[in-house]
Amino acid sequence: xxxxxxxxxxxxxxxxxxxxxxxxxxxxxxxxxxxxxxxxxxxxxxxxxxxxxxxxxxxxxxxxxxxxxxxxxxxxxxxxxxxxxxxxxxxxxxxxxxxxxxxxxxxxxxxxxxxxxxxxxxxxxxxxxxxxxxxxxxxxxxxxxxxxxxxxxxxxxxxxxxxxxxxxxxxxxxxxxxxxxxxxxxxxxxxxxxxxxxxxxxxxxxxxxxxxxxxxxxxxxxxxxxxxxxxxxxxxxxxxxxxxxxxxxxxxxxxxxxxxxxxxxxxxxxxxxxxxxxxxxxxxxxxxxxxxxxxxxxxxxxxxxxxxxxxxxxxxxxxxxxxxxxxxxxxxxxxxxxxxxxxxxxxxxxxxxxxxxxxxxxxxxxxxxxxxxxxxxxxxxxxxxxxxxxxxxxxxxxxxxxxxxxxxxxxxxxxxxxxxxxxxxxxxxxxxxxxxxxxxxxxxxxxxxxxxxxxxxxxxxxxxxxxxxxxxxxxxxxxxxxxxxxxxxxxxxxxxxxxxxxxxxxxxxxxxxxxxxxxxxxxxxxxx
Ligand code: NAP
Numbered sequence: 267x268x269x270x271x272x273x274x275x276x277x278x279x280x281x282x283x284x285x286x287x288x289x290x291x292x293x294x295x296x297x298x299x300x301x302x303x304x305x306x307x308x309x310x311x312x313x314x315x316x317x318x319x320x321x322x323x324x325x326x327x328x329x330x331x332x333x334x335x336x337x338x339x340x341x342x343x344x345x346x347x348x349x350x351x352x353x354x355x356x357x358x359x360x361x362x363x364x365x366x367x368x369x370x371x372x373x374x375x376x377x378x379x380x381x382x383x384x385x386x387x388x389x390x391x392x393x394x395x396x397x398x399x400x401x402x403x404x405x406x407x408x409x410x411x412x413x414x415x416x417x418x419x420x421x422x423x424x425x426x427x428x429x430x431x432x433x434x435x436x437x438x439x440x441x442x443x444x445x446x447x448x449x450x451x452x453x454x455x456x457x458x459x460x461x462x463x464x465x466x467x468x469x470x471x472x473x474x475x476x477x478x479x480x481x482x483x484x485x486x487x488x489x490x491x492x493x494x495x496x497x498x499x500x501x502x503x504x505x506x507x508x509x510x511x512x513x514x515x516x517x518x519x520x521x522x523x524x525x526x527x528x529x530x531x532x533x534x535x536x537x538x539x540x541x542x543x544x545x546x547x548x549x550x551x552x553x554x555x556x557x558x559x560x561x562x563x564x565x566x567x568x569x570x571x572x573x574x575x576x577x578x579x580x581x582x583x584x585x586x587x588x589x590x591x592x593x594x595x596x597x598x599x600x601x602x603x604x605x606x607x608x609x610x611x612x613x614x615x616x617x618x619x620x621x622x623x624x625x626x627x628x629x630x631x632x633x634x635x636x637x638x639x640x641x642x643x644x645x646x647x648x649x650x651x652x653x654x655x656x657x658x659x660x661x662x663x664x665x666x667x668x669x670x671x672x673x674x675x676x677x678x679x680x681x682x683x684x685x686x687x688x689x690x691x692x693x694x695x696x697x698x699x700x701x702x703x704x705x706x707x708x709x710x711x712x713x714x715x716x717x718x719x720x721x722x723x724x725x726x727x728x729x730x731x732x733x734x735x736x737x738x739x740x741x742x743x744x745x746x747x748x749x750x751x752x753x754x755x756x757x758x759x760x761x762x763x764x765x766x767x768x769x770x771x772x773x774x775x776x777x778x779x780x781x782x783x784x785x786x787x788x789x790x791x792x793x794x
Pocket of ligand 1 (some may be wrong): 424425426427428429451452453454455484485501502503504509510526527528529564565672749754
C-alpha cells in the first residue's frame with residue numbers, strides 16, 4: 267500500500283491520523299492512502315514567500331520559459347508510467363489518460379512558448395506594460411503609464427478529481443511564468459498521479475526551491491492564513507467554490523480568488539443543418555465524444571443539446587446508435603471504450619442525477635442503474651451507462667438547466683429553431699464554460715452568438731468550412747481563456763498571456779516622462 271506524502275517547505279511530509287483511501291474505480295481495489303494531518307502550513311507559506319517568490323521573481327521571462335520547457339520534458343520522460351497511473355487511479359481509457367497527462371505536458375510547453383514571445387518583446391524586464399504612455403495634463407512632461415508587476419505572495423491551487431495532471435499543471439504553468447510560487451492541492455481521491463508527477467519534478471532538481479509545494483489531503487488552516495498578496499485558484503463544484511470564497515479573512519484582506527465550477531454546457535444545431543450532412547455528423551460526433559471521453563467527467567462536456575423540433579427524432583436515433591457501440595468496463599481490458607466514473611460518490615451522484623432529470627425528461631437510452639463493467643469483478647466498479655434523455659418543453663425542463671450530472675449524460679431539448687430562442691435557452695444554464703453551435707446560416711450565427719455570449723466563457727461556432735479542422739468544443743486550449751460567468755464560477759484561466767494577469771498587480775504610474783518613459787514605457791517590439 268502506497269502512503270502518499272505532501273511536499274512542504276522543501277521536504278516530504280507524512281501525515282497521521284485519519285487516512286483517506288484512493289481506489290481503482292474499475293475494481294474498487296485500494297491503491298493508496300493519504301493524510302495531511304499535522305502539516306505545518308504556516309511554515310509552507312513562509313517557505314513559498316521567503317524562498318520561492320524571490321527565486322522566481324529573480325528569473326527573467328526567458329528563464330521562466332526555459333524552466334517550463336524543462337518541466338515539460340522531464341514529465342514527458344516519465345509519460346508511460348504516468349499514463350499507467352492515470353488509468354489505475356482515474357478509471358481512464360488510454361485515450362482519456364493521454365488527454366490528461368499530455369494536456370499537462372502540452373500546456374507547460376505552450377506557456378514556455380508564450381514566455382519566449384514575451385521575453386522577445388520585453389527583454390530582461392520583469393513586468394508588463396498596459397497600453398502606451400500618455401500626457402495627463404497640458405504639459406507633455408507629466409505622463410501616465412499603466413504597468414503590471416508580479417505580486418509578492420503565493421498561489422494556492424485547489425483542483426477537481428477529474429484532471430489530476432492537466433488541472434495541476436495548467437494552473438502551475440501560468441503562475442510560474444508570472445513568477446508566483448505554488449502550493450497545489452489535488453482532489454484526494456485521484457491524487458496518486460499528481461503526487462508521482464511532483465515526485466518526478468522534485469527529484470529532477472529543476473524546480474527552484476520553494477516554487478512548488480504539494481498538499482495531499484486536507485488544507486487544514488492553509489486558506490485562513492492567506493494574505494493580501496496571495497491567490498486562490500479553485501476548480502471544483504460550485505458549492506465548494508462558494509464555501510471557499512467565504513473563508514474568514516478573504517473579503518477583508520482582498521485575497522484574490524478565481525473559481526472554475528460546474529457548468530451546463532450546450533450544443534446547438536441551427537435550423538439549416540440537415541440530418542446526415544457533414545455538419546450534422548460533426549454535431550453528433552462532438553456530443554458522443556463529450557459523453558464518453560473521461561466518462562463524461564469533463565467540466566466542459568456538453569450536457570444540454572438544443573435541436574430544431576423537426577430534427578429531434580433524427581438526433582435521438584443517431585445518438586442511440588452511436589452509443590450502442592460503446593463498450594463499458596475496466597479500461598485495461600481489450601475492447602473497452604469507456605471506463606467507470608472516478609469515485610463511489612460520483613457514481614451515487616450521477617445515478618441520483620439521472621433519476622432527478624428523468625422526472626422532467628424521458629430516458630431514451632441508458633438509465634439510472636449501476637452496471638457491471640467488462641473485465642471487472644461482478645458488483646465492483648463505478649459503471650454508468652451513457653444516458654440520453656429528451657425533454658418535451660425545452661424552456662420548462664427544470665433541473666436540466668440547473669443540475670450538472672457529472673457523467674455520461676445529455677438531454678435533448680427540441681426548440682423552435684430561431685437564434686433568439688437558442689440564445690435564451692443557453693442562458694437558462696445561468697452561466698457556462700462553453701457552448702457550440704453548428705450552422706452555415708451566417709445571419710443566424712451572428713444573432714445567436716451575440717445573444718448567447720454574455721452567458722458563456724467560450725463559444726465555438728462551426729460551419730461546414732471549418733467543421734473538419736476544428737478541435738472538439740470540450741478541449742481547452744492554452745491560448746484561449748477557460749472559465750465562465752455565473753454558476754461556472756466567474757473565473758478566467760489560461761488565454762495565453764491573459765492568464766498571467768491574475769497573479770500581477772496593475773499599477774498606474776504618474777510622473778515625469780523622462781523617468782517613466784525610460785524605465786516603464788511600452789517597448790517598441792521592433793526595437794527589442
Ligand atoms: P469538489 O468536491 O468541489 O472538490 C474540489 C476540490 O476542492 C478538491 O480538491 C477537494 O479536496 C477540495 N475541497 C473540498 N472542500 C474543501 C475545503 N473545505 N477546503 C479546501 N479544499 C476543499 O469537486 P470535485 O468533486 O472534485 O469535482 C467535480 C466538480 O468540479 C464538478 O462540478 C465539475 O464541473 C467541476 N469542475 C470544473 C472545472 C472547470 O474548469 N470549471 C474542471 C473540472 C471540474 P478533497 O478531494 O480532498 O475533498
